Amino acid sequence: MLVLTRKVGEGIIIGDDVKLTVVEIKGGTVRIGIDAPRDKKIYRQELYAQIMAQNRSSTGWSLEDLSLLSGTISRKAEENK
Amino acid sequence: MNIIQSRFGEIEYDPQAVLHFPQGLIGFEDLRDFVVMPNEKDGPLFWIQSVEDAQVALVLTDPTNFFLTYKVEPEAHERKVLGMEAEDKWHALVVVTVDTNHNVTLNLVAPILFAPHSNRAIQVILEDSGYSIQTPLPVVEQAAATTLKAEKSEKTVAQG
Numbered sequence A: 001m002l003v004l005t006r007k008v009g010e011g012i013i014i015g016d017d018v019k020l021t022v023v024e025i026k027g028g029t030v031r032i033g034i035d036a037p038r039d040k041k042i043y044r045q046e047l048y049a050q051i052m053a054q055n056r057s058s059t060g061w062s063l064e065d066l067s068l069l070s071g072t073i074s075r076k077a078e079e080n081k
Numbered sequence B: 001m002n003i004i005q006s007r008f009g010e011i012e013y014d015p016q017a018v019l020h021f022p023q024g025l026i027g028f029e030d031l032r033d034f035v036v037m038p039n040e041k042d043g044p045l046f047w048i049q050s051v052e053d054a055q056v057a058l059v060l061t062d063p064t065n066f067f068l069t070y071k072v073e074p075e076a077h078e079r080k081v082l083g084m085e086a087e088d089k090w091h092a093l094v095v096v097t098v099d100t101n102h103n104v105t106l107n108l109v110a111p112i113l114f115a116p117h118s119n120r121a122i123q124v125i126l127e128d129s130g131y132s133i134q135t136p137l138p139v140v141e142q143a144a145a146t147t148l149k150a151e152k153s154e155k156t157v158a159q160g
Helices: A045-057 A063-080 B076-081 B142-159
Strands: A011-014 A018-026 A029-035 B002-006 B009-013 B033-037 B045-050 B057-061 B091-098 B104-106 B112-115 B120-123
Touching: A045 B091, A063 B045, A063 B091, B009 B033, B076 B120
Parallel strands: none
Antiparallel strands: A011 A018, A018 A029, B002 B009, B033 B045, B045 B057, B057 B091, B091 B104, B091 B112, B112 B120
């Protein structure tokens, strides 16, 4: 891993189109500004990891679950209408 | 027709009708094609089975069945991935999780945007949305149900 030291207001350029700027450092928290094209996916790492884990844990259902839930869930959806 | 194996046995499907995720799903980036399986019972749940991995099948639902104001619009680059023209419609779907105690939650943070015209889909992440990745189904009180009903008819009129 490349490690660079930056001060507030300084930045880092990645490739042709991504620029990171250290906006603020306060206590143990760093605020980072990111300039990048809209189609670059930028997420907080832990959020991405949580969604990955959630997707994976969503593959463990059984057809029995689906059948049992369909009744209760249909009722809930109906109540919402 | 093609045949694939799944956790639930053999599935016969039309390769022309598969749902295509050009970028895969989050955590399953290599899985691009899914067969849409109807639920045998009536109701808002259905499931998708990976063509490439027999072990991967996900239950999906339209979240507006439960959260009427939930709305996600594809951004320009997402429209491109979905192969959408300006007037094309889309639907937001969410992944349903059933845990070992049969509790059901919806992942409202990472909806799947589906474009019927191209049969493509993309899973997006909503940063700072205030939603939970494990949103329980709402408990509907009578009064709340009435309000929601009113909201929904307004919405229908607005979309007219």
